[in-house]
Amino acid sequence: MNTTFRLLRILVGSLALAVVLISAFLWYANRTPVIGDNFTLRHLDSDWELKQKAKPLNILYVGYAKCPDVCPLSLSFSAQAFRQLSPKEQERVQLIFISVDHEHDTPQAVAEYASQFFPAFIGLTGSKEQIDKAIAPFGASYMLEKSDSYLGYSIAHTDKLFFLDRDGHVLDTIPFPRSSELILEKIKEHI
C-alpha cells in the first residue's frame, strides 16, 4: 500500500514536472522576439542616446539627406501625421531620422534637414561603425551604389518606419510609408 502510494506520488510529480517543462518550452518557442535596442549617434555637436532622449513613442526612419524622392516622401507623410496630433500628443512622440550617408552628410546638415519637415524631427548620423551598430538591431540596412549620375552614387536603404518604446524595442512598423493616415493611426495606437 505504502509502495503503491509512493509510486503514485512519483508518477503525479513526474507528470506535473513534464507539464511545467513543456509549458515553459512552448512559451519560449512562441514568444515574440525582441527587436531593436538602444543606440547612440551624433546630433549636431553632441552624442544623442535614445534611452536618455526617448519619449513614450519614438519613430525611426533610415535614409540619407541627398535622397531626392523616397526619403523626403516618407518624412513628408510623417510630418503630415504629426501636424494632426494635439499639442499634448506631440509631446509624447518624436521622429528620429538617421542618415546612413556617413561620407557626405554631416550631423549639422542632417539635423537641419530633418527639422524642416517638422520642428521636432531629430536628424542623426555618425561614423560608419556607429551607424551600423545603431541600425542593425532593427534589421535595417543600406548599401552605397556607385552610379554614373552627377552625384556619383546613390544609397539603397530600408524604407520603413519603426515605432519604438523608450528602450528602443520595436512595437510596430510601416514598410514603405505612403499614407499619413496610416502613420497617424499607428501613432495614436501606440502613444
Added chain:
Amino acid sequence: MNLLFLALSLSFAFASTTVDAAATKSTSETNKSALQIADARVFTPLKGSSATAGYAKITNPTNKDISLTVKTAEKFKAAELHESYEKDGRMRMKRVASLNIPANSTIELKPGGLHIMLFDAESTMKDGDKVMISFLAGEKNLSTSFTLVPRMGKGHKHQH
C-alpha cells in the same frame, strides 16, 4: 466678267497666302516637340540637402512614340531622370537615360517612381519660383517652366 475674274483671282491669291502662312506656322510648330507637359513642379530644395526632385505629366498626343531625355535645369548644376524602385527589401534609385513616351499616352513622373533629380541649386530658391527645364524630345528641343512647391508648409497637405 473681267472684274469678276480679277476679284476671284485676288481672293484665291489671298486665300493661298493665308493657307501658306498657316502651313508655315504649323510647320514651325512641328519643329517644336508635340509632347505636352502639365502639372510641372519641383520641390523647393531643403537646407542640408543638395538634391531635390521634379515631377510632371507628360502626354504624347501623336501616333508615334517619342523618346524624352532630360538635359538641363536652370539654376541647378545638373538635372537627370531617375526612377525609384524596390528590390530585396530596399528602396533604390537608377538613372534613366531616356524615357519612351508611347504614342497617344501619358506618362506621369510622380513621387516614389520616375522623377527628375536636380542637383546643387546655384542660388537660394523659394516657393513659387520658376525653373526652366530643358529636354530633348525625339530630335526636338523642349523647354518647360516648373514651379517650386513646398515639401511641407503651414496647413500644406502633401498630395501624391
